[in-house]
Amino acid sequence: MTTLINGDKGQAVLQLQRALNSHGAKLFADGDYGDETEAAVRAYQLKVGLVADGIAGPKTLAALAGADCSKLLSNTTLVAAAKRLGLELAAVYAVNEVESTGAGFLANGKPKVLFERHIMHRLLSTPRHADDDAAALKAHADQLARLHPNLVNPRPGGYAGGTAEHQRLANARLLDALSADESASWGAFQIMGYHWQHLGYASLTDFTTRMAANEAEQFEAFVRFIEADPALHKALKAKKWADFAKRYNGPAYARNLYDVKLERAYQRHAACNCGHKVAA
Numbered sequence: 001m002t003t004l005i006n007g008d009k010g011q012a013v014l015q016l017q018r019a020l021n022s023h024g025a026k027l028f029a030d031g032d033y034g035d036e037t038e039a040a041v042r043a044y045q046l047k048v049g050l051v052a053d054g055i056a057g058p059k060t061l062a063a064l065a066g067a068d069c070s071k072l073l074s075n076t077t078l079v080a081a082a083k084r085l086g087l088e089l090a091a092v093y094a095v096n097e098v099e100s101t102g103a104g105f106l107a108n109g110k111p112k113v114l115f116e117r118h119i120m121h122r123l124l125s126t127p128r129h130a131d132d133d134a135a136a137l138k139a140h141a142d143q144l145a146r147l148h149p150n151l152v153n154p155r156p157g158g159y160a161g162g163t164a165e166h167q168r169l170a171n172a173r174l175l176d177a178l179s180a181d182e183s184a185s186w187g188a189f190q191i192m193g194y195h196w197q198h199l200g201y202a203s204l205t206d207f208t209t210r211m212a213a214n215e216a217e218q219f220e221a222f223v224r225f226i227e228a229d230p231a232l233h234k235a236l237k238a239k240k241w242a243d244f245a246k247r248y249n250g251p252a253y254a255r256n257l258y259d260v261k262l263e264r265a266y267q268r269h270a271a272c273n274c275g276h277k278v279a280a
Contacts, residue, residue, distance in 0.1 A: 004056040008033040016056050019064040020044055049074045053093050071105060073215035081223050087237055090269035098261045099248060104188035104215040106163055111212045113184045115168040117153040120183040121145055124152065124176060144175060151175060178204065186211040187218030191225055199224040239266060
């Protein structure tokens with residue numbers, strides 16, 4: 001589905017403006033996504049409980065068409081997170097915009113997952129108990145890699161995407177259920193399952209159940225991830241986007257321009273005169 005932002009022009013913008021007007025806006029429908037249209041989008045998002053970022057993405061367009069928004073991330077959740085982390089709300093909008101996958105659920109209602117076969121290999125090779133034999137575990141992991149290279153492999157890859165990732169995960173669970181769920185990233189913010197204990201969840205099942213509940217729970221995992229890493233938190237609070245992106249996205253952050261995207265998103269939200277610049 002199309003994503004429309006300030007500066008866009010055309011028939012899709014005209015349709016958006018008409019839809020907003022049908023929900024109480026008073027826009028001149030000219031097909032030009034300017035400041036007034038952005039303000040109307042934010043007002044509508046606040047009205048229905050969506051994140052008020054001024055972007056008419058798939059969630060906002062679906063809501064305008066009458067879709068159920070109950071499992072989607074809400075603006076109140078972001079406001080609460082900004083206060084909890086001591087951040088400008090504009091910074092929280094920016095990381096939500098850039099670091100999330102846009103939606104935490106697939107069309108079939110299942111949470112987004114991405115199974116990482118190299119993590120599965122690593123976890124299967126790692127002793128979990130004092131009496132585990134590291135050499136034997138490594139040999140077993142290597143054997144599984146030969147038999148099931150798409151599920152256990154020292155190298156990343158084998159991605160299928162979308163609903164097919166759930167099938168990969170289901171197949172991996174047949175080999176080792178615990179390592180399989182820990183080897184997948186979950187939800188809109190791609191939080192790896194093996195972080196469950198570090199992030200304060202009661203169990204891996206507690207974590208995966210919450211990731212399947214709604215986007216607010218997925219965002220909670222993201223907030224816990226920031227809280228658990230003081231350097232990451234400090235970088236975000238200082239708006240040192242390159243430092244934050246490097247710690248969150250890894251060394252490829254610069255190639256993917258994550259820091260540039262974060263800076264631009266922050267500046268756009270901070271410049272908004274909609275009353276949502278700062279959370280105390």
